[in-house]
Amino acid sequence: MHLSEVVCRAGFARPLERVLTEQRMEQAMVRGNPELRNWLIKAFAFVAVLEIAYLLAGNLLLNGRFLPQMLSRDPDRLSIEWVSAWTLVPGHLRVTGLTLRGQTAQQQWWLSMDYGEARLALGSLFARTFRLQGVQVDNMTAGVRDRLAPAPATDPASTPATAGELPSASVAAQADATPPLPTRPASTMSQPDAAAQTLTPPAAEAASEWSGWSIAVSNAEMAQIQELEVNGYHFSGQARLRIDDFTYRLDGPLAMARGRVQLESGKLLRASELLASDLQGDVDIGVDGFVPGDNPGAGAARFVSGRIGVTGDLTSFGFIDAYLSSSQWLQLDGSGRLQASLRIEHGTLMEGSELSIESPDLTLVLDERLASGAGERHLVQGAGRVHGDVRVEQGTGQTRLQVDLRDVAMRRLPQKQLFLHAEGFHLGLTAAPVNLSERPGEASVSMQWREAVMPDIALLNSYLPGGLPFRLTSGKARLNGQLTYAQQQVFGSFELAGEKISGIVFDKSVVGTLAVDLTIKQADFKNRLLDLSGTRIRMQASEQGTAGAAGPAALQTELKLVRAQLVSALSLDELRQYSGQPPLSGEVKLEGTVANIDFLNAFLAQRHALEFGGGGRLQADLLLNDGQLASPSSVTVESDRLVSRFSGFEASGAGGVSAGIRTRAGAEEMRIDMALREMQIRQLKGGAVFLRGKGLQLTATSPPPDGRTRRIEPTAVLTWQDALMPDVALLNSYFPGQPPFSLGSGTARSSGRLDYAGRKLSGRVNLAGENIAGVLFMEPVVGQLAVDLVIRKADPAGGLLDLSGSSVQMQAATAEAAAGGGAPLQTRITVTEARFKSSPLSAKMARLAPLSGVVKLEGSVANIAFLNSFLHGDQGLAFSGDARMTAELRLSEGKVAPGSNLNAESDHLVSRFLDFEASGSGVLKAAIQGDRGAPEARMEGFLKRFGLRRIDDQVPYVKGRDFRITTVGKRFDSVHGLRDLETVITLGSAEIPDISIYNTYLPKEGGVSIGAGKATLAADFRLSGVTGSAKLEMQASGVEVHVKEQTIKGDLRISTRLSEGNLEKMSFDAAGTQLRIDNGSLESEGSAHDNLWWGQIDIDRGRMTWKRPLKLDAQISLRLRDSGLLVHLFVKQTKEQQWLNELLTIRDVSGHSEVHLNDKAIVLSNARISGEKLLVLANLRLREEKMRGGLYASYGILGVGIELKGDERSWKVLNPRQWYDRYSAAFSAE
DSSP states (O other): OOHHHHHHHTTOHHHHHHHHHHHHHHHHHHTTOHHHHHHHHHHHHHHHHHHHHHHHHHHHHHHSSHHHHHHTSSTTTEEEEOSEEEOSSTTEEEEEEEEEEEEOSSEEEEEEEEEEEEEEOGGGGGGTEEEEEEEEEEEEEEEEEEOOOOOOSSOGGGSOOOTTSOOOOOHHHHHHHSOOOOOOOGGGOOHHHHTTTSOOOGGGSOOOTTTTOEEEEEEEEEEEEEEEEETTEEEEEEEEEEEEEEEEETTSOEEEEEEEEEEEEEEEEETTEEEEEEEEEEEEEEEEEEOGGGSOGGGGGGGEEEEEEEEEEESOOHHHHTTTOTTOOEEEEOOEEEEEEEEEETTEEOTTOEEEEEEEEEEEEEEHHHHHSSOOEEEEEEEEEEEEEEEEETTEEEEEEEEEEEEEEEEEETTTEEEEEEEEEEEEEEESOOBTTSOOOOOEEEEEEEEEEESOGGGGGGGSOTTOSEEEEEEEEEEEEEEEEETTEEEEEEEEEEEEEEEEETTEEEEEEEEEEEEEEEEETTTTEEEOTTEEEEEEEEETTOTTOOSTTSEEEEEEEEEEEEEESSOHHHHHTOOSSOOEEEEEEEEEEESOOGGGGGGSOGGGOOEEESOEEEEEEEEEETTEEEEEEEEEEEEEEEEEEETTEEEEEEEEEEEEEEEETTEEEEEEEEEEEEEEEEETTTOOEEEEEEEEEEEEEEOOGGGTTSOOOOEEEEEEEEEEESOGGGGGGGOOSOOSEEEEEOOEEEEEEEEEETTEEEEEEEEEEEEEEEEETTEEEEEEEEEEEEEEEEETTTTEEEOTTEEEEEEEEEHHHHHTTOOOEEEEEEEEEEEEEOOOSSHHHHTTSOOEEEEEEEEEESOGGGGGGGOOSSSOOEEESOEEEEEEEEEETTEEOTTOEEEEEEEEEEEEETTEEEEEEEEEEEEEEEOSSSEEEEEEEEEEEEEEEETTOSSOSEEEEEEEEEEEEEEEETTTEEEEEEEEEEEEEEEESOGGGGGGGSOTTSSEEEOSOOEEEEEEEEEETTEEEEEEEEEEEEEEEEETTEEEEEEEEEEEEEEEEETTTTEEEOTTOEEEEEEEEEEETTEEEEEEEEEEEEEEEEEEEOSSSOEEEEEEEEEEEETHHHHHHHSOOOSTTHHHHHHHOOEEEEEEEEEEEOSSEEEEEEEEEEETTEEEEEEEEEETTEEEEEEEEEETTEEEEEEEETTEEEEEOSSHHHHHHHHHHHHHHO
16 A cells, blocks of 8 residues: 555545645745755755654554553553554554553552544653643543452442442452453562452552653543443443543542533443443533542542433432431332432532432332331332432521332331331431532431321330330221431321220220320430320220120220330330330320229228229329339329218218329338318217318328238328318317317318328318307407417327417407407417427316417517517617517416517618617517526617618618617516617618718818718617717718818728717717728819829827717828828919929828817817928818918928918918917917
8 A cells, every 4th residue: 555545544644735735835945046955855855764764663662562561561550552553743643452451559440442542742751741632532441449458258239338428339240340450470470469459558569660650631532432330330331521631640639620421321230230221411520639549439529520410210229328328227229210410519419409210119118227226127119209409498508308109008027017008108308418428417307108097006016115004906097197217216296096996995905996196206216215295095985895885884085195205224126025014114194084983993902991983084193113103103083972981080072082102211102182072071970060161182091002911000181171160169179288279169161181190180270250259368259260270289198289380360359348349359460389288187277277388479560669668778779660570489387488589570670779760671589588587688680771861861861781780688577678788780781872961960161071972881889878889981982072172082981980989968989080082183273283192081089979060079190192182272273373382292291180070160270291391280270161270381491381361361481480389379279
């Protein structure tokens, strides 16, 4: 064949024609130049020789054995071979029968093609890169799979796929499907080569010679893809592939800008199992850069993004099962038509992804064993549809899978026993968006059965715990229900209804109609918890054998499990198969109506002689402990007839009864509670009617049914409400001894409670009646009576009586006063404690013997001022206000003894002392203490919150907390009261809302005043007889004190110390009193001189009369931040005299003075202040808002005198000291 034909057939005709055309043009240009023509001929000849050499050398190299062997120097890493290859133009290659195989420590891959063409950028080889462009491939086969460790004893194909990746084929199947790697003679193979199929850690493998080399493909078109494999999944058929910007570095990263596969037809297999056929679609994806060896298997999916659209016929749902549940307890199978449109971003299905399968034979397997570790398997079959999508709701992405079946049959495996058949079944699965590279999280699964029919209702017993009061035996029923599974817990409900249902209720076989609303609030497989609270059972049935009978024999029953919370010591599956009483613990609360309550007789001891009959409403609270009823378990029934006899009484009427087991003193006992309506109680002895009324309750105790041989002291408790007592005198026989009262005659309405145990009576009786005659404290009375009699203990044989807690409310008069039309006495007494004992020689003498014991009373009084008759002296003590009062009276042979006390609580308690009155909510206590021969009395008042005022004021000016007054009378008797008083008054925490109230203690026109502000106050007064002392602490922040034109603003603290007080004159020694201002600012005539001014005044000696206005004669000490306060009073604030103010204002000065305060003036005399070189002497009187005084100031050798008359100031420059001495003598003489 001619060379030109070869060139044309090889597809290089157009490049060669272009070269020949260029040569002809060059020949035309050089015909006129022989030298240029010769040079061109030589150059052309040289190029032609090079081309011929390239064609010979290149094609010999491509078709020889040297190049394949060189490229396959490390066949365990990379193997390349081809049938033929040729090239005519440098960098342009064509190859046939090309096969590439390779492996890394984690993966194996291969690629083969019948024909391929590409342009190789030769210059890129220097950068260790095979850069290919214009790649065209025909009839390609490719695959990749993870290298596997040695196969375990069990075939992985028989176990569920690892969650987070698709199920893979078995090891053997993958090995068969993978083209074998090149082999060499065994003698030349190293140990790693001999185990090529075994996964070798990367650190154990030597570096490949090809490490660092890269493959870069700008664009490629695969016209015919015959087969693709990824980890055991095989695709075969017709497909086209186009790749843009593909890069891969051996043992390094791989990336692809875009890859598009167009499926024309094909099928998908896993090993030899056909998964899908007739596949058509379009796959358009991109791959971000990643290292395949570091991301084996499905881990590489997180680098994939794009769109997948595919349709086809499915023959297996295995690829969906991997994402139904991480524990694989849901398995979906069948065949159908698939339509899928998926959006993927970094391996995650995004919103808009959708999958739909229409199938005529869907099968769903529910395997409880894989969800809970035990249980049953159910098979659900029917025709229907599978639909899945990804949506974003409330900002959160969700994957939803919906399975809807029609004409459903549900069977129990492995026997395939028909459990139910239904018109419809729905399965809903909700989980986080599927990430193809990660393990799927546990999904929330819901199931719903519609219009189902159970041919054998007894199959439900396996789902009910033992110990419930009902079981199902046979029958056919209709069912609707739903279940939700999440986090190994099941929730749901079932509605079941059927005819001719047989069952067992409270150990009785019944048959009839049944309707059950079963509520499964929680079935926790992990923690073995079961909650059936809310379940309802409605039944109209009769006992077995009388089902055909009509009339009253039919049981009308409706029960509800209000609470049924159980925990099992066994797993739920073991519990179902447990024989005997299941070891359940927990609570069961049952309520409803039953037709016959005679089953309760089994709970009662025979000695109680209680009888029950008729229908009623049932309530049961059962406590289970390892399958046994435990304390406190109870059953309560309302019935229309009850009769009971106890402790000499007979009670009858309609009502209710409850029986239960409780633990008492370490032993279990049966407790019976009975409630009667329209009741009547008679005394067995004599037959007199004791009570007749609308309501009565009886409580009795006895041994439990299995412990009747054990002796237990019988007890009974009787209570009644609003009953009529025809004769109140019947009560006297129950009062032993000689109580301070007795009942004579009359009728009354009564409520009460009596407890009888050990031949002793206790209880409480309320009586209210008109025209009651009786004796109270030895005085006959008649009138209205309301008695709350508490009998804590009545022991006639021992002469003991405890009436603690009794109360009497009476509007009554003595018999004599009532006959004369006298007004009734208003009495309200509550006896919180009344314990008496007498030691009479005979019962007749007992009524006359004086009582010893304790009486504690409670009541309310309009005014406690009656206590003031016991208070005398000059301390001004008095109490008043309405109060709730309690008193404890101790009697010794009829006389009041130490230990007696009184306690009064009032919301309007008033306490007076000296010239003050405190009021508020508080407590007043009084007590008699000491020896019987020399008792003393103590009274203590406490106000939690109080207001304090002077007695002549209208409103309080001090408000606070914790006011306390305590007074002790060293001597006490009922005639003279408290004598030799010692009193302590404390104000714990008080506030003065407006401190300017203290201006009333200052002379009205003295020129000194206190501005508005708040202050805190604490005080302590101690009064002894007619003398007293006090400590007061007052603090105020930001207070303004005005001294003529000057204003001191700062934090004020006054610590008052009063002693040696004359309470009659309110005169006290004030030595130790201190006044201090901190953080102050001194302002004079509108200008501020300092903002950190402070000053302190201490009374060294003096006496104060504590009245308004205040009187004080004292010697004081002064410490001041500076002398400005005194200087500014004498020196006018002008620019001309500013230098003098500054000169005389010296820091840290101290001194002393005499102070006289009365109702007209404030006098500061013989004041002496010094500091550094400054000496200030002053006398000052503030009266009628005018100042008069003299001042001498010296600074070093300089001295000056100032005389102040109102606003006028006279300067004394000549002999100022002599002038001041004369002025001071005259000032003191006034």
